[in-house]
Amino acid sequence: MAYAIGLDIGSYAVKVSLLKERGGRFTLVNFAVSDIGEEPIDTLDPAQKNAMIQATVKKLVIESNLKTKDVAISLAGDQIIVRYIKLAYMTKEELKGVIRFEAEQYIPFSIDQVVLDFHILGEITEEGQKKIEVLLVAIKEEVVNQYIQLLQGAGLNIALIDIDGMALHNALEVNYEKKEGETVAIINIGAKYSNLNIVEDGVTRFSRDIPIGGINLTNDISKEFNLGFAEAEKLKREQGGIIIESENVILTRIPSKEDKRVRIYSSISTTLGKLVMEIRRAFDFYESSSKKRSISKVFVCGGTSKLQNIDKFISERLKIPVEPLNPFNKIEIADVAAFDEKIKQYGPFLPVSIGLAVRKIK
Template identity: 25%
Template sequence: MRFRRPSKVIGLDIGSHSVKAVQAVRSGRSMTIEQEGIAIIDRNLLNSDPVAATSRAIRSCINGFAIDKSMFVGALPGQSVVIRYPRLRDVPINELDEAVEQEASQSIPYDLSEVFLDWSLLSEEPEGDTQQQKILLVAAKHDVIDKRIQYADVAEIEYSILSVDSLALADAAEECKFFNQNESVALINLGASSVSIHFTKDGESNFIRDISWGAKELIQAIGKAKRLDYEDAEACLMEEGAGLSAGGDDTGNVVDVQVIDEPKAVVDDDDLGLESAAPMAAASSAMSAAPQEITLADNLSAPIARLVTEVRRSFDYYEHQLYEHPVERIILSGGISHIPMIREALSEELGVDQILIADPSAGGISISGKVNMNRGDVHPAQYMVAVGLAARGLSEL
């Protein structure tokens, strides 16, 4: 049997809410996206059979792709892996494997027999009479990798490469030529159940942190306030969220997003707590003879404040504890990155004026005429991880 070398790459981003994919080829020095797809994961099936729910979404997402001609590149969720940046001195190239493993045994909170290790040499810089080597070290437990492979097996695909979603953000930004020389940039991906923050300097990975906050907090807040089920609350957020501003909502009322010191507990994903809404509304009504109508922006101010607080902590650690240059620009991606209220709250709290929404279709890559990344509730920033995974795969062809 003759095996053909793949000519295309499919970057497959599996989230907790949806699956996104792009099919790409290398055209000269740039990447061309030939196809894109997105499929929502069935929430009800996800609760009872996550493998079936995810694999079905994968098949739906890549329907029509040139699967038999493509290499698949997937990603592990950032919150499930450990990433470290050890620095070595004057270690010969042929001894780096052993030196990195020794560093891993001291910094990884698992027995090395429980994890798969991978690393890359980021840079070498002179330090006095020695040469300092900066390493990117990634450790993933075997069961995390096995789960990703299980999804692929049931969907009848096979990965050639497994990366990490937060690392894919930087690969996408580099491919799209979003980085500027000597600039400190924070890549923030706003997911359904978590947020990934990847700090880079001069295009090089410097620090990554994942936050347990996601779009579901906004959806839950809307569901409680408006007495909506999860699906209707989600539709409300996506339909009306693009018009919400931290300075004023669609009614013209000023909305104050107050940053809090400690994040409050949130209800379970499937429990919107609607039974408590009536007593709370009655108490509120009793406190004011003429209560002002609560707007959607009011409903979202508290969960957005929790997000901003956690992001602020990450920035403080990066800039002050790691003694890094202050972040000059933020690039947002993910399903809710288009909501102005989030961007404005981050800008005000972090003091960063340049906050951009990632748009791979407007970057340094080419887009096939049949590709449409901006339709209905779908927008280009949702594809950043998938684009980065495709770029990673193309570098291997």
């Protein structure tokens, strides 16, 4: 059985992870994380953007001494089209045969221009009829071709393409026991997106990429302090956070020496509030649909989950316990001492790449 390098190319940072497996247990081989540049890459022209991603990927593969050439990548946001559909019961094999035909009505452009994938989420009975719930994923062929080219240029071969939401699901599944009757959420707060998954009894029932992330926060700070993006980014990482007093999230009555922190918090609080509102909305939608239960816990990850006290902020606003998604909860680390510091610093960035690294490719 072979495993690929889990390669998570985000809008701000690239993450690589490689695992090995023995008897169903995974061990970490190595991982590495690097920002692509100082400015968000979306502001660059496509050729420049691809060159920078390529250089970053190359650097990371060399730095982490990964000999594997196969990579598993994932896409998100406006690069993908995700639909939840219900179909009359059929097996996975049968669905493979008819998926293009079934998918046609859900895809807003020609079916000949997309690469399709699907996950069967579960079986249900509706009005006496057995049905399957299917997560349908479509990616434009031209997007896929761009990535093939980009990675070929880095000497790598794409073994599989997934979506961030499913990779996060897999990262949770490999690291935590599923509890029957429990619904949890994962929020991977990145740079451009916050991927949100709602996982019921170990099945992802809802997955959405909310278009809010760390880039918005940096832009807020940049406006407030009249700084360029790179400087605002630095300020965010060094002094950004949610100001708390005792266990309550508050903004006022802060000692004056912390004025800068208050200004930062106040500049990012509208964006943070919007993010939490989108999460709340998704939770309400989930909880109101059919017989579903309430969400008992939220796992957070992503680079922006490093923002000081963001876990407390989300927990207080949603009234739900929040904990970091530990990408190595059940993955063995042979040399703990060697990885300890690195994991503390970069662990929050890794769940997507770990979720890709656990997928069998051959």
